Amino acid sequence: xxxxxxxxxxxxxxxxxxxxxxxxxxxxxxxxxxxxxxxxxxxxxxxxxxxxxxxxxxxxxxxxxxxxxxxxxxxxxxxxxxxxxxxxxxxxxxxxxxxxxxxxxxxxxxxxxxxxxxxxxxxxxxxxxxxxxxxxxxxxxxxxxxxxxxxxxxxxxxxxxxxxxxxxxxxxxxxxxxxxxxxxxxxxxxxxxxxxxxxxxxxxxxxxxxxxxxxxxxxxxxxxxxxxxxxxxxxxxxxxxxxxxxxxxxxxxxxxxxxxxxxxxxxxxxxxxxxxxxxxxxxxxxxxxxxxxxxxxxxxxxxxxxxxxxxxxxxxxxxxxxxxxxx
Amino acid sequence: xxxxxxxxxxxxxxxxxxxxxxxxxxxxxxxxxxxxxxxxxxxxxxxxxxxxxxxxxxxxxxxxxxxxxxxxxxxxxxxxxxxxxxxxxxxxxxxxxxxxxxxxxxxxxxxxxxxxxxxxxxxxxxxxxxxxxxxxxxxxxxxxxxxxxxxxxxxxxxxxxxxxxxxxxxxxxxxxxxxxxxxxxxxxxxxxxxxxxxxxxxxxxxxxxxxxxxxxxxxxxxxxxxxxxxxxxxxxxxxxxxxxxxxxxxxxxxxxxxxxxxxxxxxxxxxxxxxxxxxxxxxxxxxxxxxxxxxxxxxxxxxxxxxxxxxxxxxxxxxxxxxxxxx
DNA sequence: TTGAAAGCGCTAACAC
DNA sequence: GTGTTAGCGCTTTCAA
Numbered sequence: 001x002x003x004x005x006x007x008x009x010x011x012x013x014x015x016x017x018x019x020x021x022x023x024x025x026x027x028x029x030x031x032x033x034x035x036x037x038x039x040x041x042x043x044x045x046x047x048x049x050x051x052x053x054x055x056x057x058x059x060x061x062x063x064x065x066x067x068x069x070x071x072x073x074x075x076x077x078x079x080x081x082x083x084x085x086x087x088x089x090x091x092x093x094x095x096x097x098x099x100x101x102x103x104x105x106x107x108x109x110x111x112x113x114x115x116x117x118x119x120x121x122x123x124x125x126x127x128x129x130x131x132x133x134x135x136x137x138x139x140x141x142x143x144x145x146x147x148x149x150x151x152x153x154x155x156x157x158x159x160x161x162x163x164x165x166x167x168x169x170x171x172x173x174x175x176x177x178x179x180x181x182x183x184x185x186x187x188x189x190x191x192x193x194x195x196x197x198x199x200x201x202x203x204x205x206x207x208x209x210x211x212x213x214x215x216x217x218x219x220x221x222x223x224x225x226x227x228x229x230x231x232x233x234x235x236x237x238x239x240x241x242x243x244x245x246x247x248x249x250x251x252x253x254x255x256x257x258x259x260x261x262x263x264x265x266x267x268x269x270x271x272x273x274x275x276x277x278x279x280x281x282x283x284x285x286x287x288x289x290x291x292x293x294x295x296x297x298x299x300x301x302x303x304x305x306x307x308x309x310x311x312x313x314x315x316x317x318x319x320x321x322x323x324x325x326x327x
Numbered sequence: 328x329x330x331x332x333x334x335x336x337x338x339x340x341x342x343x344x345x346x347x348x349x350x351x352x353x354x355x356x357x358x359x360x361x362x363x364x365x366x367x368x369x370x371x372x373x374x375x376x377x378x379x380x381x382x383x384x385x386x387x388x389x390x391x392x393x394x395x396x397x398x399x400x401x402x403x404x405x406x407x408x409x410x411x412x413x414x415x416x417x418x419x420x421x422x423x424x425x426x427x428x429x430x431x432x433x434x435x436x437x438x439x440x441x442x443x444x445x446x447x448x449x450x451x452x453x454x455x456x457x458x459x460x461x462x463x464x465x466x467x468x469x470x471x472x473x474x475x476x477x478x479x480x481x482x483x484x485x486x487x488x489x490x491x492x493x494x495x496x497x498x499x500x501x502x503x504x505x506x507x508x509x510x511x512x513x514x515x516x517x518x519x520x521x522x523x524x525x526x527x528x529x530x531x532x533x534x535x536x537x538x539x540x541x542x543x544x545x546x547x548x549x550x551x552x553x554x555x556x557x558x559x560x561x562x563x564x565x566x567x568x569x570x571x572x573x574x575x576x577x578x579x580x581x582x583x584x585x586x587x588x589x590x591x592x593x594x595x596x597x598x599x600x601x602x603x604x605x606x607x608x609x610x611x612x613x614x615x616x617x618x619x620x621x622x623x624x625x626x627x628x629x630x631x632x633x634x635x636x637x638x639x640x641x642x643x644x645x646x647x648x649x650x651x652x653x654x
Numbered sequence: 655t656t657g658a659a660a661g662c663g664c665t666a667a668c669a670c
Numbered sequence: 671g672t673g674t675t676a677g678c679g680c681t682t683t684c685a686a
Contacts, residue, residue, distance in 0.1 A: 001679095003678095003679055003680085004679065004680065004681095005679080013656075013657085014656065014657045014658075015657090015658095015679090015680080015681090016656070016657060016658080016659095016681080016682080017655085017656060017657075019680070019681055019682080020655095020656090020681095020682095022680095022681095023681080025682095026655090026656095026682085027655050027656085028655070028656080029655060029656085032655080032656085046436060046439065046440050047440065047679085047680075048381075048440060048442075048678090048679050048680070049437075049440040049441045049442075050377060050380045050381045050386065050440075050441060050442050050678090050679080050680090051381055051662090051678070051679035051680040051681090052679080052680055052681075053377045053662090053680090054375075054377045054378055054381050054661095054662045054663065054664090054678090054679080054680075055661080055662045055679090055680055055681050055682085056662085056680090056681075057662075059377065061420075064421070069402045069405055069406050069409070070402050070403060070406055070598070072399065072402075074402070075396045075397050075399075075401075075402045076397060078396055078421075078423075079396050079397055079423055082396070082421065082422070082423045083423075086422075086430075091420055091422075091437060091441075092420065092421050092422075093388075093418055093419065093420055093421070094391070094405075094409065094419050094420070094421035095409070095413075095418075095419075096405075096406055096409045096410075103413075109373060110376075110418060112373065113373050113374065113375060113376040113377075114376045114377060114418075115375075115376075115377050216598075216601075216602055242602075245602045246602075248604065249602070249604060252604050271397070271543075272599070272602070274543075275543055275569075275572050275573075275576070275599070275602075275603070276602065276603065276604070277575065277576060277579050277603070277604055328663095330662095330663055330664085331663065331664065331665095332663080340672075340673085341672065341673045341674075342663090342664080342665090342673090342674095343665080343666080343672070343673060343674075343675095344671085344672060344673075346664070346665055346666080347665095347666095347671095347672085349664090349665095350665080352666095353666085353671085353672090354671050354672085355671065355672080356671060356672085359671080359672085374663085374664075375662090375663050375664070377662085377663080377664090378662070378663035378664040378665090378678090379663080379664055379665075380664095380678090381662090381663080381664075381677095381678045381679065381680090382663085382664055382665050382666085382677080382678045383664090383665075383678085384678075
């Protein structure tokens, strides 16, 4: 391995000078500079990032903590984060927390020991105190913890309302909801949006709300039971796209025609929604934009740049496809 | 930040002693040890990983370079890699190369500068020389480069044969193939397996082979053209599941009934295959197992442990679901 | 404009 | 058993 010492020796200068040309700071004579640059090239020297980190107490690395990389929403997000991080010269440490608090806490200890510069976190498990105790810049994404913590989410409540209202508009008379995990704040918001729209309806009752755990297989099972018990249901708002797909499967297995007998709307706007038959009507979040924005904010925070705003609730968008009736 | 010096001072010992209890090596009196442990706890001291890396020239970190995290095959793989790495005390640096050689090369330089201990690589772009020039333990996964490089792949050729043979068995008379990217070695192998089974068939001609680029939308388009041109096609082997889903969509749009008019088989065994209607018959790779095995091999390589074998071609498995006729 | 040297926090060889 | 110290490769202060 060739070090800064080797370069210095070959160029007949001190390591300080080499360091100066490496970091483009301090005075260094044009000629010496050229010489050093030459030697660097000929020796194919690359500065050691670890040594630099030790001194600088910074590693040009971001941590990305995701609850489940297997849920298609998160790879789309991760791609955006990676894109922006890389373009800004940061690398990405990736953690899959599987929604386990203990894992998250271990990860975070790990991050601190490595002089990681900042963290992008999607979690329900950590609370405000825990996050603020981190002493590391952090941006929370997808699942808000607290308004004082930099955050990028979307209008989940409005989205839930919009989805439900749309089902009403196209003529659905009994609308059920497949809810995500209780402890998940965005599932809760989407659910509240639904409630807002249906609680005064004469047909509404609590049993129209079922729990699908943001997971296809569970959603299929519970939807089948639901449709068997209440065949009058003609609209389903699923808390995410994956569960909506599960609901489509359930309907199909029971011989219910979509969208003629039953309209289904999801939430997320993941690519999967265009792969199903019928294609999925959904409330789309700007997933790439979320990752991009979160990473920008984080990097600005790290680099001490001015930031106008650190709490974002991005707009969602109704995408009409084939799983819902025409209005 | 509290350092080893602080601990030493508070415990009235030298840093060497603290280091000894930290690393559980060298002699240290039980009492002193307890004292040190106490101080560590009371100060909430965590050793600095960067300083340790600098000395050890190792960072307990693995690099994971994937071509496209957005392709559902890779998150499933990444999950396995992350699981095993974490369980063995390694963290994971994640790179999304988007199939670009330049990006991969930048990433790899990066890795070396950070004392990354090893790399898991899924790529077509790098050749044998480039990989061997790395001077870092590496395991290639999903896409073989060379038999001398540690590798975990599956029997792509056999899989291609098996898929095609199965379509013949269930009575398909004209079988098309949607091929993955030309430069992708696994796409090539699957294609060869297909060819082996069909090249002597009287109905076979070159135009039954179309290019779908491992991508759903492209696959839908080309399949529609194909089916319009050759309506006699009653079986399609798609080079991966995502393209198979694209083919299902195409068939659906053209009003072809699956599996009655047309049987479709994919390759990969990703979770998506169970989400579609009809559910996808496929040649399943043991995706989790691939990631797990690759990571184990890599860690053994890094830690200098004995390894019986470094080139694995895992078995694939035919999973019969609804997109193909019954035999 | 350049160099010597201290120091980032840790490990390990060597001395006692 | 324990301490002293050099050194991992780099940056930056200070002096020249």
